[in-house]
Amino acid sequence: MIMSNWLPLFILMTSFLTGIAIFFLREENHSTRSFLNIFNAVLKIFLVGLLMWGVFNGHVYEFRFPLFLGFDIVLNADSLSLLFVCLSAILWLLTTIYAIGYLKGTSNQSRFFGFFSLCVSATTGIALAGNLFTLLVFYEFLTLTTYPLVVHKGTKEAVKAGRVYLMYTLLGGAVLFFAMVWLSSLAGPADFTERGILSSVATEYHPQIIIIFFLLILGFGVKAALVPLHGWLPKAMVAPAPVSALLHAVAVVKAGAFGIIRVVYDLYGIEFCQQLKILQGLAIMAAITIIYGSIRALFQDDLKRRLAYSTVSQVSYIILGVAAIGPIATIGGIVHLVHQGIMKITLFFCAGNLAEGMNISRISEMNGVGRHMPWTMGAFTIAALGMIGVPPMAGFISKWYLGMGALQSSQLWIVLVLLLSSLLNAAYFLPIIYAAWFKDSKEVSFQGLTTKWTQNRRYLLYPPLVTAGLTLLMGIFAGLPFSPLGWVKLITLREYGH
Amino acid sequence: MTQIIASHASVWTIMLPFLSGVLCFMAGRRIGTLIGVVTAFILTILTLNLGVSVFQSGPSRYAIGGWSSPLGIDIHLDGLSVLMLGFTAIVGTCISMYAFGYFKDRKGLKKEKNKHYAKMGTYFWPLWFFAWGGLNVLFLSSDIFNIYVALEIVSFSAIALVALKGSVDALLSATRYFFLTLLGSLVYLFGVGFLYSAYGVLDLGLLETVIRPGMISTVAITLMTLGLIIKTALFPIHFWLPPAHANAPAPVSAILSGLVVMGSFYLLVRLWFETFTGVIMPVAGQLLGVLGAIAILGGALQALRQSRLKMMLAYSTVAQIGYMFLLFPLLAGNSIGQGFAWGGGIYFSISHACAKAAAFMVAGSIMYALGHDRIKDFRGLAQRFPIGVFAFALAGMSLMGLPPSGGFIGKWMLLKAAMLTGQWWYALLIVAGSILAACYIFRVLEITLKAANPGEKALHIPLRMQLSSLAMSFFAILLGLAATIPLEILKIDSPVFFQSMEGFIK
């Protein structure tokens, strides 16, 4: 079927065209905008479902648009990309609902939702990219579309954060650009294939290939917030809560991690990586990031900043899983892509709710909030426990597989890193939970929830509840075939070929 | 090879602008404007038609007056010239549409001021069409002396357009522009004199066959290159460009930065890689490359320091010209890299034309609305003037070289040429230049995104202006998506070995 090759493009276009259409809507046209947003998000989920069904049955979708001189824009639905697409589609819907409530009564909404949709289409593009070139195109596109979201508030602080964000991401993009052109002059337009393509490059170019590998990691590492390159992430916290949620859970950070997965598995190939002995370095970088992020998180009083550093550390689990060779660690890493996304988005939704409902943004102010906002804090608790890795939350599954994988490839130090970081996770999450539920507020008496919160309660509350629920379900039903874990096993099977 | 065709379409593309320039002068402002806009559209259709015919039947020559070269003057049509014609037409049409709105009476302005714009509008059209006609002559001519006359037409109309505003700044920059561009023309003419004295022919194609390496050729090429470098405003002789481009009315800045710069660059490329291929020394290319490199960095750093938007864009032009000149050292490398260098340089120049024209149009719209172009007072512009800022952002993408845009494709190809020929320092430079470009573009964008100062007054910008700048910037982006078409056209009768364009070291 020829038409079915267009399916990936349709999926991309649902959010892209929505974005463009929203730009042209007048500011006051709230209902049309909301309808357009939600309708398209649902449509997208439906299309993704269709795609998923096809891929599961072994159908290959490939959309190819020749751009110039042998470089094509390729949209390719393989099992790995589907995982990411699926995640982004679902979380887009939830975040959109949340954002509609969150932004009620503020200005510049058309611009916000326009870029919001474009940002998701960029993420979809990254997920579906069938070659490095396409990946780069959407990666840069993501930078451009998230920038207006980061500076959305237009305050001095926001603009400053936006500048930092741009500086990091554009530099990363430039490095990536450089590396990619270099690679393409050695190996031509590099289509992603399972188990990589670069092993065919002649041995005399291997030193260059290794340098390119690290340049690529550097480029993607900026967005994935690998440690020396993470500076933008905590600063970008000034953005509105839905943006932070999107940035941390789905779009930016994940795009970086996803890029690294693509490079290691589908461009270089795991065996070729082993042959070049380049994964060890990556693993060490990831481990440092994990520990460093956790420690920094401990000392933050601002809730969103603490979550930001938590992201720094958690995303590197994915990279660690990729770098620790072996199928089981791979499963752990890739599945964490989904799990971390779901859990982190819950946390950010909740942080946003606290800020909106009770004007609380600091952990020291959180004593006893559980009593005033029980649902929000309930969702927060589930997600935080998941982050720590308490069974039966989803986070446990990923950590389990990571640990098992490390044992399997007999890299004990990785297990140690995991344990240490779990301890640290507990150290920075548990006090929050404790304070929220069991401590009494010593401050001035409770003034009551804001009117904004009471008016928009359903928009703001349902999304975190759903994601919290998903956190639980993904943990409990991890064994089912269409659960993230099941799907990741399928991916791993294809990557390792056995 | 090339055939003689009986089609007169190419003559019409040259003569129509002159004809309508004359008509505009005769008809006065109101009717002149209409004539101008209609002509622009006709020209676009004509050039597209010409492009299709070249695409189908290959390159051709046309002997003006029936006297073919060496006695007479030939018009030659090949991929490169058709591409240049086509993009001039597209950019020109957008600029014409923009000028249509720009010189109209402005609501909310004093009568005196409006009279000023009306008078500018009266003379803008004939001068602009002469510039356009001159460019078309330049792109199609195959005779080095005829090209000199074309260069003069372009320069004179450009200078008059710069001076159009009548302010001291405008007059001063026009005067400076005049001296340098005339110096450039004369030096070029001297080179022509040397070539003719040595070889007795003026036709580019014939020269290619008779030219021999030696003292005289070197001197001639040096002189011609020097002249054209002055006109293109490459690094050490770039100082005249920013004031001239920044002090002109917005449509004029778009014409200058977009098209006029492209014209002299085109000529330089044509001479170096078709006529003089046999006698160019690689070291000369490296020299131009070094100048280009300094221009990229210096221009971008200067752009960062500017407080006025148009001045910033003008310095950005200086930097982007530097990129175009990277073509010269990169083309000297191996045959795999050549195709990329050639394609990249040309592609860069056309996408720069689109992007910079769009950016200047937006700058003009902002000046129209606010009455100034101080960057620090752009707060809240994204909210009040979203189409313009969006167009600026799109144009900026191309200037920065972010995908998908024409600038990206151009940079990609140049970068690849640098990699393939092993001149990786140019690759680093290209990347560094992009980052600097991002710095100055986002410096503007971030201020527009800041919350607005309440109570600031602004004129309403006509939709026609907004849409034409938007269309122009879309074109800059479209160049990144539909790169195949221009590149295929460029391959027609290309002097460079294009076969291995997909190639990589294996």
Add this chain to the structure above:
Amino acid sequence: MSVNDYISVFFIGVGVMFFIAGILGVLRFPDIYSRLHALTKADNLGLGFIILGLALGIGEISMALKLLFIWVVVIISSATSCYLIARAALRMGIVPWRKL
């Protein structure tokens, strides 16, 4: 060389002498009016002699007439321009030189 040629050379020589005298006048005379005097006199007469000499040398009637025509035009224009210069000088307030 024929007699005609000798005569021709003689006339041209006389013309040149006039010119030299004129130049000396321009260089040595004290003010603009007297310089103008020297110049125009030399011009008209000197040119006249030269043209006479040339006409004899060529010995062709049509050519001679053309040369004559040139002389007439030059005389008229130099007279006019001399007058104009002198008038302009007077208007500017330049006082004619007087022997002290």
Add this chain to the structure above:
Amino acid sequence: MSTAILYSITGIIIFTVGLRGLVIYTHFLRKVLAINVMGTGIFMFLIALANRNSNGMPDPIPHAMVLTGIVVAVSATAFILALVVRLHAATGHTSFEAIHNDDRGAKL
């Protein structure tokens, strides 16, 4: 040495004299004069070398080129002089330096 060589080198020297003048002298009119001198140098170069045929007939193509060149030169001169007049009327100065200094003086 033939006439052709003599005059062509004379042309080159005139050109260089003009070039130096263009850069070194400040007054606009002097600069315009210098440009005209440069042009004349080039024209002389062209015409001189057109005149070295063995059959004694000069080559008419450079003649035509120079005719065109002279007309272009006079157009250019008229154009720039009109600009200079405008600039002089607006600023009272006749050189870049003077205008620049004036400008700086006004700012101080």
Add this chain to the structure above:
Amino acid sequence: MNINIFDLLLAPTLIFLAWQMLRARDLLVSIVLFIIFGVLVSLAWVQLQAPDIALVEAVIGSALTGALFLGCLGHMESHRKKIVIEKIKISKGSKVYDCFLSVLVISMGSILSWSVLTLPKNVLGLTDKIQSALAKSGVENPVTAVILNFRGYDTLLEMGVLFLVVVSVYALHAIEPVSIKIQPRQASRVLIAFLHILTPLMILVAFYLLLVGGHAPGGAFQAGAMLAGVGILMLVGGVAFSFNVERWVLRFIYVIGFGSFLLIGLGVMGGERNFLEYPEYLSKKLIFLIEFLATISISFILVTLFAGCSGFLNYGKSNSGTVRGVSA
């Protein structure tokens, strides 16, 4: 062809004049030297067997350009707001800079001269081809044939340049008109009388030049410049012209030279016949027509250009739409 003593004297004189012209303290002296330089250059053209160019140089290159300079200088002198003593040379690091520049220029000159010596002794150029094609061109003077037929395209564009410049000059003056007060000039009777003699004479000469252009030195530019000379004399003599470009007749005159050339070029085009390819039986007539109309345009354009740089062009300022009569 060998050198004679005259050439050996003329060439250094030219260089010396160029040098002195640029460095003379008084600008008026510079301009006068420029005119003399022009006259001597046209002598050089004669020496180089280029009578056509000698004529153009004398009329346009020397006289007309000189008039432009004088007009401009005079105008600026008479409208000086304050007396400013401006340095002749640029002041920044003058000595060192000058030395450096001189060295640069001298080395450039020597390289160029050296390369001239390496030129082939005898390049025929296109002389033979032109001779053989001359019969078909419609004129006998090879230079005219090149200008109007073989390379008519260049000449068309050159007319375009002239037209463009006149439009530019108007554009310069139309916008924010400079407040230039033109002092009422009292025309002198002598000058008027002179003009009465000269004008018909010059028209005659111009027409002669136009006619003769086909087979001898002459042509539209020379003729146009002659007429322009008369016009300039009238202008400075106090005969007021109207430069009101809003009158269509004036615009039409400016346009007619270039426009008719363009239209004829396009008109003969069609079928097998290319742009500017005159039919053989018509070529003589068409060339004459083009030259005739060009002469009219050129003369008016040149007068306007003179007016533009010497303050006569006060279009847009006052009601100068009326033609003042000869104020004798």
